[in-house]
Amino acid sequence: MSEIEPTEQTQTKTDAGSAQPLQTTSGESEEQLHEEWIDYRFDGETKLAVETLDVHYGDDHALKDVSMEIPEKSVTALIGPSGCGKSTYLRCLNRMNDRIKSARVDGSVQLDGEEIYQDGVDLVELRKRVGMVFQSPNPFPKSIRENISYGPRKHGDIDTSLLARLSGRSDEEAEERLVKRSLKQAALWDEVNERLDDNALGLSGGQQQRLCIARALATDPEVLLMDEPASALDPIATSKIEELIHELSREYTVVIVTHNMQQAERISDQTAVFLTGGKLVEYGDTDQIFESPRSQRVEDYINGKFG
Amino acid sequence: MSFITTLIKRGRSRLREVARRQGRRARDFVDETESEALAVVTVVALSLVAALVGFLLVSALTVVPLATFVVATVYGWFRHQEVTARVLTLTTTVSTLLILGLIIVFIFLESIPIVRYESATVFGVTVPGLRLFVETRWDAVSDPVRFSMVPMIHGTVMVTLIATAVAAPLGVSAALFLSEIAPAPVREVVKPGVEILAGIPSIVYGFIGFTILSPWASDQFRLNGQGTYLFVGIVVGLMALPTVVSVAEDALSSVPESIKSGSLAVGTTDWQTMTSITLPAAFSGVSAAVLLGVGRAIGETMAATVMLKGVPRLTDPLYNVFYGQETLTSIIARNYGDADGLQMDALFIAGVILFVTVLFISIGSQYIEWRMRRQFGGDV
């Protein structure tokens, strides 16, 4: 069922740059002025299409009427002040919000044209395809090796159990290769290759962060959601991760939250700016957002005038 | 038990320092407190100690210091509330510890004669109480009078094993259900249900076991008479179940949500997350829960008393679960009435065995939980 509705295809092919005010509900007139909805069009196929997404935590309206389409095989940066709903938005894309009891999600998110908020969606399948690196590192209390191979093992792609060894189809080598590749990609291999069997909780914060990146890569998702993946990293590790993200964007769709403007500018193809109150204020090519934002507030935010 | 040794070591190394600090604190306390308040506090403390001594000595005059204590406390409460409150709470703490101490002292003291009586000589060395554990004969009437604990230990072990086989898997599964699986409305029904299960008095379980289960089992298995370890074990297991459920549930829900979501986010089923992440991470807490359940099963009295035969002997063969003779708890409840002298002391030695075993289990489970808290650091 990978067909994409024809209307959508034509929609994505329409020319970029035609700004349309879609949202006309905002309260104060000043805000209305600045928060013009930017209906951004890009080249290439849509991977994720988000439409009129609203998230409530209890009575708290955390995300308001967000619509955006994310192109495949590219890097999309989400920026915005703390508490504006970036993580919330990211969690909507692989339905991790389902875990939060008070959270209520309305609206639509389509992955390759298929609605992920319909009944009967297999969350396991969805999350295999849409991987996630969390804002704070959350390694499993297991060895480094087990952390990396956890996903593939559970998916049945790697099997090194006693039974598998007995029947001679143990994938120990494949596991070794996978662990090495993922750790190298996440720029962690050199630091931990001597102690793959140590508990991951013994790693430093930055190392844990990279371990979680490696863990997400090991399951080979189509979309990778990264919530501030470099927040605890030194400049060298950061640049390696940025390189990695750049590499990944040839094959994968990457959505990354960052508080670092330069980083967003360096690595992303398009940028979405959320501002306080859970609104998507502007979305467009990264160059355009950083050089000539349409909204005054976005410009202020980017230039560090408010946050 | 490293945490005990750590405790002891830390305690020993810091003992002097603590003593010095306490000394200083006591001096400060004396210096800072008004002399009248000090006097009141002293009267409170002294009269309480006197009352205690009087009570221990079974003196009818105990009431005098007790009255002094009450009067001094009431006076202190109105005049020097701050100090009195502090001393009163300290008093209550000391009393609590004292009760534990008294329990130990009294049940141990009462059991000394029987330990003497049941001494046995091995290789020329007299080992007090050895015969309690190497012979199997319990006979309080005909010569030679013997009070072996072996049959009762056997019974307690049988009952506890069966009970654990019931309570552990069902309890852990129910805990998983409550903490990870059940939708909120279902949990709101099941959780109080489990608590109520804990509240049903053991004598009611025993009564139903006695009137329904025992005759039924006797009929089904063509037994001579009534009372089987099998069904006592099952009933006791059901009684220990709520303990296992509630402690294990606490342990499971204290596993940080972040690693559970971390597992789900790589595309695993809820069940895989439970078995591969949550259960291993909560392993120590869950085993503490099972241990506590075992402790409850060992100490369960009334159901065993009314359902068992009450004849202290080993079953034949030893694994014959269809006959239920006597456990450490039931022998006490059954025989206290017509026991005196040595037999009564023998009941106390059964109490000592129970007390020590369960205390060790309790300390063991606390140790496990302590380790778990350390593992997760501040996360729990």
Next chain:
Amino acid sequence: MAGATRSTLANQETSGTDLAAAAAIGLSTILFVLSVASLAEQLSITGSISGVPTVTLLGGLLVLLGGTVASFGVSSRLGYVETNADHSAGLIAAVAAGIPWFLIGGGFASETLGLGAVAGLAVGVLIGGTAFAATAFPREDVGSTVPIGALSIVTGLVFLTSVLGPEWVWDLGWEQTASLTAEFVIPVLTLLNAMYAGWAAAKAYGGFGARGRHVGAYVLVYLNALSIVAFLFVLVAFTVVRGIPGLLTGAEFGWGVGPGTTVGVGGFGFTLSLPFSVPFVMNGVALMNDFQGVLPAIVGTIWLVVGAVLFAVPLGIGAAIFLTEYAEQGPFTQVVEIATNGLWSTPSIVFGLFGFAFLIPRFGNSKSLLAGMLTLGFMLLPLVLITSREAMISVPDEYRDASAALGVSKWQTIQSVVLPAALPGVVTGVILGVGRIAGETAPILLTMAGGTFVPGSQTADVIGGFEFIASPPFVTNPELLQATSALPYQLFALITAGVGLGENVANPEEFRWATALILLVVVLSFYAVGIATRYYFRRKLSYE
């Protein structure tokens, strides 16, 4: 295989093959219910259901169930059914399948063929090992269905061919004789097979693979939770149904039938009567009574609880305050914590022994209400201490700091900030603890309880019992110092009294059940109040 469905997120619609798996689950449910019914003697093994002998019916259903499960697995392997089967069913499934086959093989060789224990073990290992291998090594769809399906089929055939008929008995040949009979073995085998096959069918329903195992495990976990709730329900309902007749013996409803009290108002005296009379809870036992009752035991229980609470609650809360607010957190508090937890797990009978050795000699060398109160108080104390401490520790330090910053003294801070915030936890803990001790029998057995039947005239009247005397200790209360009864003890005494009961009460069986019911009602009402209090406080807190 994994990845085959990669292009779609949503589950496929229910297909005919899913229906087959669902039917198998339904079939296991029916067998489960039938076997539970026959264990509960609601269904006779020797009888028949709508013309078909029960054993034959069970056997037929088992064969059908096994066949469905196994053929589902095979058709998945042959590709007729689309599933996500893994390479292997896994170690747990293999062990689970190996064990029954080991028992069958061993039992068959050693008992049926009479080859003896060693040969039985060998054959058992062989057959069990084969089942293990047949589960572990083929692909998951075959491995998790065929050995288990075959188990059901074999069991069913054993029933159908009357190898194990309704009259089957196996004397275990032990010194203390015991036999396994068909009445027991047939339902139990059916039950186990139903659960095994239901588990396999649930895995098949989930399409094997990770999702299949998820569904399989959830079926078992839900079954367990459901059974616990059902067990509770049956237990309570059973006691109620059996207890009601005894409880209502001689009960009357209507104006003026109840026991009356004379109230005097300004010279006029008139009698107030309750509009109902339930002798079972309003009478004691006396020769003259038309209907006997357990009033002294009810009153005894109430006084016991009151005494224990008066003793334990101030002590426990005080100690908790000292340990959390005054004492320095360190080795001392840790040792106290270990000690209180140890005290809390100490078996109740040990408290009884302690009370017997410590209290009885100090209260005139006889069992007494006061000794019972204190013994139960000792039991309640650690619980009060633990729950109060937990509640106080969970009061955030900011509250204390805020109060201290205002220059409020420590005790006032505790009084006005810590205690109110900790109150919900303490109250709930105390009520639940009271429910627990109210039902305790063992400690009062040794310290308080007197005869089986306590005359109504001996109903404890603690308040009216205080007397002043000239010699120390100057004040006594004979009511406190005499043995009385309590509900749990009363029930125990009724159980052990055996046949002698008939002389005192008309219908001993009803009398016992009614006592059990009253006890259950008293104890569970404490629990109900405790749980309700917790909900009340929780809701109040979440709205604040």
